[in-house]
Every structure is written in structure tokens, then in C-alpha cells.
Amino acid sequence: xxxxxQAHDLRRHFGGxxxxxxxxxxxxxxxxxxxxxxxxxxxxxxxxxxxxQIAPSGGQVxxxxxxxxxxxxxxxxxxxxxxxxxxxQVFPQLSVLENLILAGQEHVGSRIGRLFGPRDxxxxxxxxxxxxxFRLQPLAHARAGGLSYGQQKxxxxxxxxxxxxxxxxxxxxxxxxxxTMLGGLRDLLRAMNEEQGATFVVIEHNMDxxxxxxxxxxxxxEGRIIADGPPAEVREDARxxxxxxGT
Amino acid sequence: xxxxxxxxxxxxxxxxALASVLPMVLQPYGIYLLSLWAVYTIAAIGLNLTLGxxxxxxxxxxxxxxxxxxxTALLGAHGVPFPATxxxxxxxxxxxxxxxxxxxxxxxxxxxxxxxxxxxxxxFLVLRNEAWLTGGIAGISNIARPRLFATPxxxxxxxxxxxxxxxxxxxxxxxxxxxxxxxxxRENPIRAMSLxxxxxxxxxxxFAIGAALGGIAGAFYAxxxxxxxxxxxxxxxxxxxLMMVVIGGAGYFLGPFLGALIxxxxxxxxxxxxxxxxxxxxxxxxxxxxxCPTGLLGLSERLLAQRGGRPAERADA
Ligand SMILES: Nc1ncnc2c1ncn2[C@@H]1O[C@H](COP(=O)(O)OP(=O)(O)OP(=O)(O)O)[C@@H](O)[C@H]1O
Ligand SMILES: [Mg+2]
Numbered sequence: 001x002x003x004x005x006q007a008h009d010l011r012r013h014f015g016g017x018x019x020x021x022x023x024x025x026x027x028x029x030x031x032x033x034x035x036x037x038x039x040x041x042x043x044x045x046x047x048x049x050x051x052x053q054i055a056p057s058g059g060q061v062x063x064x065x066x067x068x069x070x071x072x073x074x075x076x077x078x079x080x081x082x083x084x085x086x087x088x089q090v091f092p093q094l095s096v097l098e099n100l101i102l103a104g105q106e107h108v109g110s111r112i113g114r115l116f117g118p119r120d121x122x123x124x125x126x127x128x129x130x131x132x133x134f135r136l137q138p139l140a141h142a143r144a145g146g147l148s149y150g151q152q153k154x155x156x157x158x159x160x161x162x163x164x165x166x167x168x169x170x171x172x173x174x175x176x177x178x179x180t181m182l183g184g185l186r187d188l189l190r191a192m193n194e195e196q197g198a199t200f201v202v203i204e205h206n207m208d209x210x211x212x213x214x215x216x217x218x219x220x221x222e223g224r225i226i227a228d229g230p231p232a233e234v235r236e237d238a239r240x241x242x243x244x245x246g247t
Numbered sequence: 248x249x250x251x252x253x254x255x256x257x258x259x260x261x262x263x264a265l266a267s268v269l270p271m272v273l274q275p276y277g278i279y280l281l282s283l284w285a286v287y288t289i290a291a292i293g294l295n296l297t298l299g300x301x302x303x304x305x306x307x308x309x310x311x312x313x314x315x316x317x318x319t320a321l322l323g324a325h326g327v328p329f330p331a332t333x334x335x336x337x338x339x340x341x342x343x344x345x346x347x348x349x350x351x352x353x354x355x356x357x358x359x360x361x362x363x364x365x366x367x368x369x370x371f372l373v374l375r376n377e378a379w380l381t382g383g384i385a386g387i388s389n390i391a392r393p394r395l396f397a398t399p400x401x402x403x404x405x406x407x408x409x410x411x412x413x414x415x416x417x418x419x420x421x422x423x424x425x426x427x428x429x430x431x432x433r434e435n436p437i438r439a440m441s442l443x444x445x446x447x448x449x450x451x452x453x454f455a456i457g458a459a460l461g462g463i464a465g466a467f468y469a470x471x472x473x474x475x476x477x478x479x480x481x482x483x484x485x486x487x488x489l490m491m492v493v494i495g496g497a498g499y500f501l502g503p504f505l506g507a508l509i510x511x512x513x514x515x516x517x518x519x520x521x522x523x524x525x526x527x528x529x530x531x532x533x534x535x536x537x538x539c540p541t542g543l544l545g546l547s548e549r550l551l552a553q554r555g556g557r558p559a560e561r562a563d564a
Contacts, residue, residue, distance in 0.1 A: 051441070053437070053440075072440065074442075074444060074445045077440075077441060077442060082442075083441050085437075089435060089438040091430070091434045094427070094430065094434075098427060101427065102427050102439075105427065106428070106442065106443035106444050111425075111445075111448075114425065115420065115424070115425050117423075119422050119423060119424070121424045162442075
């Protein structure tokens with residue numbers, strides 16, 4: 001079976017900084033892949049290169065075996081690839097419900113059809129289901145910008161799921177989320193993975209979270225993969241301990 | 248929370264209805280000013296769409312109005328009936344606006360302001376220098392009004408009908424998924440793109456639709472004044488339109504209605520100030536924007552919120 005996502009020798013430099021320095025990785029359908037590594041090791045840049053947010057300086061990205069290197073994020077999104085960013089990215093002026101509708105609307109019908117169709121593009125019901133999943137129902141009509149950080153973070157993640165994506169790349173979903181919410185988030189992501197067969201790639205610094213969630217973990221240091229394997233193995237890997245887990 | 252809630256539509260319809268009964272008590276000059284208000288409002292609604300909702304800085308709108316006005320005047324002079332010249336002006340401005348949108352795919356903010364400023368200047372130079380087509384500085388006179396709407400009052404009603412149609416269409420657009428996409432473009436284009444919003448396409452649409460509304464305003468302006476020459480469509484008018492949008496409240500559906508009203512009335516009220524009028528006008532604008540950078544509607548929203556009223560007439564989508 002063709003892997004869902006493959007990167008071949010992906011590279012990206014910023015001036016003299018080799019942020020991503022020849023990364024090859026395969027993500028199989030149904031998998032939860034954890035990505036760990038020290039600050040500035042190139043994890044977010046890898047995401048940006050995979051998703052067309054920035055152009056790689058070299059290498060190739062394949063989705064379902066098809067070369068999608070340099071495709072625009074919106075086109076990849078319509079192929080069922082979705083993401084969150086390391087920094088919160090909700091639309092503060094819109095209500096929580098509007099944020100979710102926006103996250104799904106471009107997948108409904110044609111652009112002209114949407115202009116003359118219903119205001120909510122027929123998405124209110126599924127947005128409300130998503131709100132229920134993320135326990136945000138009471139906030140449906142609140143302005144997103146007025147929510148607490150943790151609530152905005154949940155909304156941000158919920159938005160990535162609105163269009164029913166096959167592949168979701170999450171950049172530090174647990175960052176700034178409190179302990180009680182953390183357990184809920186892990187269960188939620190697990191459930192999405194098991195019920196809908198959604199595939200995840202998750203960058204995370206919270207070791208307990210990422211190790212207990214992922215099926216497989218890679219560790220990146222200085223733009224290169226230095227370990228790749230089951231969580232327990234990567235955790236014990238001498239190079240990982242030396243360059244990242246350290247103390 | 249939408250800057251285009253049902254209440255703001257109702258308020259705008261009320262204004263239009265009021266304007267359509269006012270001729271009974273107005274002198275001809277008042278009727279002319281009211282017609283001018285309707286025309287300016289249409290143009291400002293266009294700029295508000297491009298700038299206020301989609302967040303694309305534009306100083307090109309005077310040029311779009313000019314293109315619409317000249318298109319109407321030139322075709323009209325050849326006997327083309329008004330509905331056809333209106334359609335031509337709208338489509339021409341739409342096409343030109345689409346092209347002017349391309350720089351916005353590369354630059355934003357101040358840089359985009361400069362690019363669109365250059366475009367306005369370019370159009371102005373063409374209108375002034377290509378006399379074989381545009382009549383140059385002598386302009387085009389004796390622009391006919393549609394026969395059924397030849398009197399000032401009838402023509403005012405026609406302008407108001409156009410404003411009504413534009414208001415309803417734009418209100419619909421802003422409340423549709425397109426309006427949401429425009430706001431997403433303004434608020435966070437990178438996130439919007441990752442959610443499947445084709446930022447390129449919507450940027451071009453925001454420019455083209457805003458320009459088309461400018462073209463419509465121009466098509467009604469030419470028969471209103473019946474004589475056009477290049478100077479009303481120079482950079483100063485772009486800045487004037489920008490002020491209408493900003494003073495009314497950029498990103499508020501009702502903003503252009505108020506902004507255009509002030510732009511039409513204030514010069515009249517301040518006429519007694521003669522030469523210092525412009526300085527006074529500028530001062531008033533600076534004061535307003537210092538007190539409330541979000542314009543009159545932003546100010547009223549803030550006051551309402553302070554009094555514990557319902558906070559958000561600033562309702563998006
Ligand atoms: N747009 C940019 N311009 C210049 N340098 C950049 C840019 N983006 C990232 N870098 C550099 O590339 C390197 C990798 O950054 P990146 O954000 O990918 O790290 P990261 O692994 O996500 O770190 P963190 O765990 O802190 O989020 C860093 O040295 C960073 O300074
Ligand atoms: Mg990062």
C-alpha cells in the first residue's frame with residue numbers, strides 16, 4: 001500500500017541556517033506519528049515544507065504517492081490535509097460557531113454555489129457536533145477572541161477537524177493546555193484516530209502526552225532525524241537522551 | 248456579532264426610504280446633494296468591501312469611479328441606452344479591478360497603497376492626455392440622463408433605487424460564506440489558506456467586486472452632473488472615499504452610508520469658513536480618529552457597550 005505521506009530528502013535553509021537538512025519520512029494511513037526534538041531543531045519548518053506554507057529548498061513531498069511539492073496549502077487542504085499552527089490561530093472577531101463553519105465551508109459545493117446557498121453552507125449541525133466533542137457548546141456564540149487560551153486552543157484544533165480530513169498535522173497541541181484538558185485532548189485525538197481512521201502527525205514537547213498518544217515517534221535534531229521507532233525505544237535512545245531529553 | 252447584522256440592513260433601508268421622500272421639502276440643490284450622497288455611498292460600499300471587510304488597502308477607487316463615468320458618458324454619446332452603458336461600466340470596472348488586485352497578491356499595507364495610488368494617477372493621466380478618446384481637460388459635456396429619469400427628482404429616485412439594489416446585494420454577499428472568507432482574509436490569511444480558503448482568488452474577487460461597485464457609482468455620477476472632466480477622479484477623490492469608509496467605520500455595513508453623508512454635508516455646513524474650511528475638516532477627521540479609530544459606528548458601539556447595552560452591533564457575517 002502506498003503510504004499516505006512521504007517526504008524525500010526535504011531541505012530548507014534560512015540564509016546560513018539549515019532548518020531542515022535532508023529529512024525523509026513516511027507516514028502510513030491510520031498512524032499517529034509523534035515528532036520530538038529540541039527548540040529550533042526544524043520541526044515546525046518541516047510542517048511548513050510538507051504543507052506548502054513555505055517552499056522547500058530541495059526534496060520532494062508525496063501525498064498518496066503523488067508529487068505535491070510546492071502545492072498551495074489551500075489545494076492540499078482540499079485533498080484532505082489539515083493542520084494547526086504552533087501559535088494560536090483562530091479568527092478572534094468571529095464567533096466560535098462561525099470559526100468552525102469557516103473551517104469547513106470551502107469544502108462544500110462550488111464557490112458560486114456557496115454564494116447563493118445557505119449562509120452557513122449547511123454546516124451548522126456538524127459544527128455543533130464538533131463543539132459537543134470538544135465541550136465548547138456553551139460558547140458557540142461567543143466571540144472567539146474572548147475565550148480563554150485553553151478554550152481557543154481547543155477551538156483551533158476543532159477547526160482542523162471540521163472538513164473531515166484524512167491527515168492532520170498538529171504543531172504542539174498540548175502547549176499551554178492545563179492538565180485536566182490534556183487528558184481529554186489525548187482521548188479525543190485517540191477516538192478520532194480509531195473511529196474515523198484519521199492519521200496524525202503531532203509535534204509536542206510534552207513527553208508524557210506524545211509518548212502515550214503516538215504509535216511511532218521520530219526525534220529531530222539540527223534538521224535531521226536522529227531516531228525513529230516505537231515510543232518506548234525512542235525514549236531510551238542514547239542520541240535522543242543526549243541531544244534532547246538530556247537531564 | 249456581525250458588522251452586517253439584520254439591524255444594520257434595516258437602518259440602511261430606512262435611510263434610503265427617508266432620502267426618497269425628502270425631495271418634497273428640498274430645493275433643487277438639496278436634491279442634487281442627496282443624489283450625490285447615493286452615488287458616493289455606492290462607491291464607498293465598494294471600497295468598504297475591498298478594504299473594510301477583505302482588508303485590502305486601496306487608493307484606486309477614484310479611478311474605478313472615473314472608468315465607470317467615462318464609459319457611460321462615451322457610450323451614451325454614441326446613443327447606447329443607459330442600461331447597456333451601466334452594464335458595460337460595471338463589467339469594465341470589474342475586469343480592471345481584477346487586474347489591479349494582482350499586486351495585492353505580492354504586497355500588502357503601505358506598499359499596496361502605493362501601487363494602487365500609482366494606478367489612480369495613471370488613469371488620471373490617461374483621462375487628461377488621451378484627448379482623442381476622453382476629451383482631455385475639456386472633458387465631456389451634455390451627458391444625457393435616461394429619458395424617463397430626466398428631472399432631478401426622478402434621477403434622484405433612480406440613484407436611490409440603485410443604492411437599494413447595491414445594498415441588498417452586498418448585504419447578501421457579506422452574510423454568505425464569501426463574506427466569511429473575506430473577513431478571514433483580513434484577519435489571518437495564512438490560517439485561512441490552511442483551511443482551504445483560496446486566498447488568491449478571494450483577494451482578486453474583493454478587488455474586482457469593490458471596483459465594479461465603483462464603476463456603478465461612476466455610471467450614475469456622469470448623468471447626474473452631466474459634465475465630466477478628469478479632476479474629480481484624481482487621487483484626492485480616492486482619499487476622500489477612504490475617509491468616508493474610515494469615518495463611517497471600516498468593516499461596518501452601515502459605515503459608508505454615514506461616511507458619505509458626512510462627506511457630502513460637512514463641506515456645505517462649513518462653507519461659511521471659506522478658506523480655512525479644509526483645515527477645519529481635516530482637524531475634525533483627526534479628532535474623530537483619535538477618539539475612535541474604528542469610526543463613528545465603532546464609537547457608537549463603544550458607548551452602547553459602556554451603558555451596558557448589547558455590545559456587538561459590530562457583527563461579522
Ligand atoms: N521564517 C524564518 N526565517 C528565518 N529563520 C527561520 C524561520 N523559521 C524558522 N527559522 C529558523 O529555523 C530553525 C528551525 O526553526 P523551527 O521553528 O522549525 O524549530 P522548531 O523545531 O519548531 O522549534 P520549537 O520547538 O521551538 O518550536 C530555527 O533556527 C529558526 O530560527
Ligand atoms: Mg516549532
